[in-house]
Amino acid sequence: xxxxxxxxxxxxxxxxxxxxxxxxxxxxxxxxxxxxxxxxxxxxxxxxxxxxxxxxxxxxxxxxxxxxxxxxxxxxxxxxxxxxxxxxxxxxxxxxxxxxxxxxxxxxxxxxxxxxxxxxxxxxxxxxxxxxxxxxxxxxxxxxxxxxxxxxxxxxxxxxxxxxxxxxxxxxxxxxxxxxxxxxxxxxxxxxxxxxxxxxxxxxxxxxxxxxxxxxxxxxxxxxxxxxxxxxxxxxxxxxxxxxxxxxxxxxxxxxxxxxxxxxxxxxxxxxxxxxxxxxxxxxxxxxxxxxxxxxxxxxxxxxxxxxxxxxxxxxxxxxxxxxxxxxxxxxxxxxxxxxxxxxxxxxxxxxxxxxxxxxxxxxxxxxxxxxxxxxxxxxxxxxxxxxxxxxxxxxxxxxxxxxxxxxxxxxxxxxxxxxxxxxxxxxxxxxxxxxxxxxxxxxxxxx
Amino acid sequence: xxxxxxxxxxxxxxxxxxxxxxxxxxxxxxxxxxxxxxxxxxxxxxxxxxxxxxxxxxxxxxxxxxxxxxxxxxxxxxxxxxxxxxxxxxxxxxxxxxxxxxxxxxxxxxxxxxxxxxxxxxxxxxxxxxxxxxxxxxxxxxxxxxxxxxxxxxxxxxxxxxxxxxxxxxxxxxxxxxxxxxxxxxxxxxxxxxxxxxxxxxxxxxxxxxxxxxxxxxxxxxxxxxxxxxxxxxxxxxxxxxxxxxxxxxxxxxxxxxxxxxxxxxxxxxxxxxxxxxxxxxxxxxxxxxxxxxxxxxxxxxxxxxxxxxxxxxxxxxxxxxxxxxxxxxxxxxxxxxxxxxxxxxxxxxxxxxxxxxxxxxxxxxxxxxxxxxxxxxxxxxxxxxxxxxxxx
Numbered sequence: 001x002x003x004x005x006x007x008x009x010x011x012x013x014x015x016x017x018x019x020x021x022x023x024x025x026x027x028x029x030x031x032x033x034x035x036x037x038x039x040x041x042x043x044x045x046x047x048x049x050x051x052x053x054x055x056x057x058x059x060x061x062x063x064x065x066x067x068x069x070x071x072x073x074x075x076x077x078x079x080x081x082x083x084x085x086x087x088x089x090x091x092x093x094x095x096x097x098x099x100x101x102x103x104x105x106x107x108x109x110x111x112x113x114x115x116x117x118x119x120x121x122x123x124x125x126x127x128x129x130x131x132x133x134x135x136x137x138x139x140x141x142x143x144x145x146x147x148x149x150x151x152x153x154x155x156x157x158x159x160x161x162x163x164x165x166x167x168x169x170x171x172x173x174x175x176x177x178x179x180x181x182x183x184x185x186x187x188x189x190x191x192x193x194x195x196x197x198x199x200x201x202x203x204x205x206x207x208x209x210x211x212x213x214x215x216x217x218x219x220x221x222x223x224x225x226x227x228x229x230x231x232x233x234x235x236x237x238x239x240x241x242x243x244x245x246x247x248x249x250x251x252x253x254x255x256x257x258x259x260x261x262x263x264x265x266x267x268x269x270x271x272x273x274x275x276x277x278x279x280x281x282x283x284x285x286x287x288x289x290x291x292x293x294x295x296x297x298x299x300x301x302x303x304x305x306x307x308x309x310x311x312x313x314x315x316x317x318x319x320x321x322x323x324x325x326x327x328x329x330x331x332x333x334x335x336x337x338x339x340x341x342x343x344x345x346x347x348x349x350x351x352x353x354x355x356x357x358x359x360x361x362x363x364x365x366x367x368x369x370x371x372x373x374x375x376x377x378x379x380x381x382x383x384x385x386x387x388x389x390x391x392x393x394x395x396x397x398x399x400x401x402x403x404x405x406x407x408x409x410x411x412x413x414x415x416x417x418x419x420x421x422x423x424x425x426x427x428x429x430x431x432x433x434x435x436x437x438x439x440x441x442x443x444x445x446x447x448x
Numbered sequence: 449x450x451x452x453x454x455x456x457x458x459x460x461x462x463x464x465x466x467x468x469x470x471x472x473x474x475x476x477x478x479x480x481x482x483x484x485x486x487x488x489x490x491x492x493x494x495x496x497x498x499x500x501x502x503x504x505x506x507x508x509x510x511x512x513x514x515x516x517x518x519x520x521x522x523x524x525x526x527x528x529x530x531x532x533x534x535x536x537x538x539x540x541x542x543x544x545x546x547x548x549x550x551x552x553x554x555x556x557x558x559x560x561x562x563x564x565x566x567x568x569x570x571x572x573x574x575x576x577x578x579x580x581x582x583x584x585x586x587x588x589x590x591x592x593x594x595x596x597x598x599x600x601x602x603x604x605x606x607x608x609x610x611x612x613x614x615x616x617x618x619x620x621x622x623x624x625x626x627x628x629x630x631x632x633x634x635x636x637x638x639x640x641x642x643x644x645x646x647x648x649x650x651x652x653x654x655x656x657x658x659x660x661x662x663x664x665x666x667x668x669x670x671x672x673x674x675x676x677x678x679x680x681x682x683x684x685x686x687x688x689x690x691x692x693x694x695x696x697x698x699x700x701x702x703x704x705x706x707x708x709x710x711x712x713x714x715x716x717x718x719x720x721x722x723x724x725x726x727x728x729x730x731x732x733x734x735x736x737x738x739x740x741x742x743x744x745x746x747x748x749x750x751x752x753x754x755x756x757x758x759x760x761x762x763x764x765x766x767x768x769x770x771x772x773x774x775x776x777x778x779x780x781x782x783x784x785x786x787x788x789x790x791x792x793x794x795x796x797x798x799x800x801x802x803x804x805x806x807x808x809x810x811x812x813x814x815x816x817x818x819x820x821x822x823x824x825x826x827x828x829x830x831x832x833x834x835x836x837x838x839x840x841x
Contacts, residue, residue, distance in 0.1 A: 013496070159496075231837035305495045327496070329489055335449050337485030338503035345499045351508055351709045352499060366489040370501020371481060371576055374620030377505065378777035379713065388833075392777065393826050408830040416493075423494045427505055428620070433493035 005226045007213030009386040011348050011421055013159040015305065015327075016361045019263040021166050022273040032075050032280035033094040034060055038319035039130065040139045040437070041444060044071070044090050052079045057104035057126055057256040060093045068143055072127025074258035074279040076101025092316065095280075108254030111181035112205075119184040123247060126256050130319070131243035132185075135224065135236050137440050138415035147237040149188035149228075152179075154200040154241055157218035158304040158417075162263035162274065162323050164241050165199045171245055172199070178248030180205055182239065193223035213386065221418040225387040230413050242322050246279075262286060262317065266305075267363040268298045268326035284313045286324050297329035299366045306420035307433070330365025337369065348384065348425035373428040381432075384421040389413060391422055395432065398439030403446055406439055415440070449483075456480040465574075474570035478577035502619075506582040508711050512702035513586055513767065519698040520691040521547035524594050527649045527688050533658035550650050551691055554589040557598050561605040562588070569614045580619030580626070580773075581609065587627035587767065590692025591760065591808075592634075593647035600638060604630035624815045625774045628808050635808070643804060648688035665689050667759045667797070668804050673743030675750055682757045693763040696756070703766045712770040715779065716786040720765035721756055723790020728752025731798055747798055755794050764793065764807035774815040778825040785821055789814045 036044035043064040048054060054077065059070040077098040083091045106126055111119050123129050124143060132150075134141040141147070154164050168175055183190045183205050190206045195218070201208060209227050211217045220238045224230055242260055249257040258279035265272045270292050277285060283300055291298060301308035302318040305325055309318055317324060334340075342352030346362040354360070381391040389410045397405035416433040423432035456476070463473040480486075482503070490497060524547035529535045535543075562581045570577045588605055612629030613622040634642050641647065645663040662669075665688050666677035681687050685695025693699075706712025728750075734740075735748035756762060769775060769789050776785035789810045796806030803809060 015496075229836060231833075231840050233837070234840070299489075299495060301495055308495065310495065325495075331487045331489050333453055333484035333487050335453075335484055337499075338501055339507060340499075342499060347499050349498065349500045349710055351504060351711065364496040366495045366497075367485070368488045368490060368497050369485055369499045370497075370503065371486065371488075373502050373578060374618070376502060376580070376620045377711075377772045378775070379772075379779055379782075382779060388829065390778065390826060390829055408833065409826075410833055420494055424496055425498045425500075427498070427500050427502055429497060429501070431493050 002208045002210065003227055004210045005212070005223075007211060007217045007222070007226065007386040009383055010157075010214035010216055011384055011425070012157065012214040013305075013346065013364075013424070014359075014361045015159045015265075016267040016363045017265050017269050017272045017325075018160050018361075019162060019265050019272045019274055019323075021163065023166075023261065024273060024275050026275050026277040026281075026285060028075060028097050028099075028278060029281045029285040031080065031094050031096050031282060032073075032077075032278060033092045033282075033316040034071055034074070034280055035092050035316060035319065036061060036071075036090050039071075040137075041441065042140070046082065046090065046093070048079050048093070050079055050082055053077075053101065054079060054095065055102050055104050056258070057106070059127065060095075061090070063140070066142060068124050069129050069140060070124070070127050071130050072104075072256065074256075076103060094316075103255045106250060106254050106256070109251060111177065111184055111251045114184065116184040119181050122250065123181065123185075126250050128243070128247050128250060128256070131239055131246065133238050135221065135230055135238060135415070136412035137444055139444070141235075141237045145235050147186045147188065147235050150182050150186050150190045150237045150239065151193065151220045151224055152182075152190065152239055152241060152244060153193040153218055153220040153223055154198055155193070155195040155218045156304075156322075157215035158306055159215070160263070160265035160272075160323065160325055161218070161304060162261070162265075165197070166274065167242065167261045167322075168199065168245075171248075172202070174245050174248035174252060175200075175241075176203060176205075176248070177251050178244035178246070179203060181247050181251055182244065186237070191227075193218070193220065216418060216421060217386070219417050221413065221415055222386055225389070225413055229388070232407060232412060240320060240322070243320075260322065262321075263323040264290060264326075265323055266301075266326040268292055268294065268328060279319070280316055283311050283315050283317055283324065286317070287313065287326065291326055294328070297331060299327050299329045301325045301327070305364070306424060307417045328363065328365040330367035332367075334367075348380075348421075349427075368429050370427075370429055372430065375428055375430065377427050380425060380427065381419075381422040384425055385419060387413065387418070391419055391432075394439075395430070395435050398435050398442070401442065403442065406443060411436075411439055411443060453484060456484070471571060474575070474577050475567055478567070478570070481576070502579045503582075505711055506579040508705065508709050509583045509767075510586055512705040512712070513583075513590065513692070515698040515701040516692045516695060516763065516767075517551075517586065517590060519685055519695045520590060520693075521551045523547065523685055523689075523694055524550050524650055524691060526686060527594075528651065528655075531649050531651060531657045531661050531663070532655050546650075550594055551589065553598060554592060554594075554596070554601055554691070555586065557601045558588045558605050559585040561602045562609050565606060565609045565614070569618065573618070575618075578619035580613070584608070584613075584626045584630075588630045591627060591631050591690045591763070591768075593642065593690055594650045595647040596634065596642070600634055600641065604634045607633045620773055622773055623819075624812055625768055625771045628768060628812055628815075631808055632812060648690075663688055665759065665804070670747050670750055670758070671743070671798075671801070671804055673746040675746060677758075679754065679757070682754070687758075690760060690763075693760040696762040699762045699766050706766065706770070712766065713772070713775070713782055715782040716770045716775055717765055719783045719786030720769050720790045720793075723787035723792075724756050724761055724765070724794050725752055725790070726787075727791045727794035728755045731794070744798075755797070759797065759805050760807040761793060764811055765790070768807070768811050769814070774818065776818040776821050776825075778822045780828075781818070781821040781825045785814055785818055788817075 044061040047059040056076040063069040080096045132141040303321040394409040463476040525543035608626040608630035612626040649663040793806040793810035
């Protein structure tokens, strides 16, 4: 049964530098890396030592508490370094890629002909399990849990987000194979969220819900909340659209193929477009020589401007990200900035004259535009979260560490990205996503 | 402006914790961020942030208050010259100038005392100076009768900032609207000086008033059973009253600014006015009752909407009830909160002989109950979630 849901709450932030629909294929980068820090709450244990030769699909590290969940090399080669941070925390496992290394052989079969145990085993062994996340909490799914359903959003409404219709072009059968494999993992359904101009409406073996409205309509959490909201004790799984393609290719070819398309976007990119490279590629392989020559600092973000991670050029792109955004850092003083009439300023509020020009695309920088304060204004967050949830009260429950209240106010239904707009718009500059993650971590610790 | 920026940047290390002038830290930060929006960039979470901050929010409220304040100044002069019978012979600017000179000292005292205390608290607590008092500092003078002695303004401001706000933790933490705390403090501490007929019109001891002059507000007259004001005067504000509260027209201009920018909650404004109107209608319906005194029968029968333009009702509804910190914070709660303020304000105003004005008390009372209203609204959300869980289980 499919539903059409119109969402009114939310906000589209129009930024300069959306990717032109042109795909450039990049050569395999010299190094790739997996970063255990990309996985919330993971305690990694290494399976390889430095200097080991690995094939694509060989395990690099695994989850200490669920050893069956392994994280595999996206490309074959030699493990050149294992970078550690404070208290020997593993930050990066870097592989020097090599053409000759080859890849691990897995079963090549149509997943609909396999049993769900066989499908699960193949996905676990190939390292693709790490792409499946669970709600509540937004962490990697546990193989022994029974999800009520598996949700996939086929469009992204975040600022400058890549267009999945463009990325999937020519790969729809791979996507279908991936979906068929996922369907084996749940007794419920695989549920797709699509938008009005979607090319995903022909996918079979799924339930399709259509969503209209501004960001965060493309967030899978918002889609769940507006169709079958998650209750205490229930578990659903979610997976990003491009990661379904990895699963599809695994079953079609019997090999892991982590080829991935990234959108390079943002006002600081000379010619924003799409690039095909591989999971774990270095940031520099995308951005080197592609940014405008500016006299000021630029901020490179793995992901979008709302939920992404600030990275340096020598870092690697995040595991779950499918875009890299570059914006000005904006670490400059602004004379009487708070009193500016604001003709060129974008705001969620109506206190700037920029609001009179709704079609303009803006260059926004990373400046906070004000100091952090206590909660003063009310009603601001509610306008941006199309869910039946009270964000401020949930955050306050987290701040006072009241587990009962967190549960009652719906912490199981949200992850950071769902409340990211609140953090953007907050007059008091409160670190919404950080607080929410602390709350979720408390829940995991207390309730498991 | 570069040298100012350089000056602040150069002196920044000197006011850090442990440095020589660390006791100036908050003041330094306060002035620096007043002149220049800080260069701080996002460290966690979203990389972009809205241009709005608390300084801009508060400035917009102050901007919305300006029409009422300017008119208030004019009205101070207007009432003065009317009382001494020289209205016809004094020009517009003369009238305004008189009011300006009377009002400026009150504003100055309020800001100097209030900000002084804020600076000290910010430094003691080791945080920056918060902007809440920008609005309170202008609201306090606007709800004072013009003849309030300056020392009382200073005392009330100090009381409001310390016991009305800082003891709770500062901006964003207070339970009651600080400006109303100041007003209530004076009302109860110095009742003789804060009510009656002599405080509403600025007159020096040498001024000779015309025959038949009474400084009473139309509301006080109405309570005594005399409805002797013109509706136009009451709407545009040519009546005695606290400095900023008399002109419903000027206040509505401010309301427009608050609603268009979204800074003030239209839900609270509308529901407060609705509550007042409903209570006015109830009084109208009861006005024929034999049990009422003659004066009360007249007051009860006053057209219900006149309540909205007399006294501090409009000012309270637009600028006081909407204070986001002390008001109800849930969207549904705002309707209940505002409506009850309207009901209570008129109820206290008309029925209780001890208090000629009910708005201040109604808002303070509902400030107290706002968390309770919110509690039940939040409980409603929780209940819905729990019910949903049971159905699916």
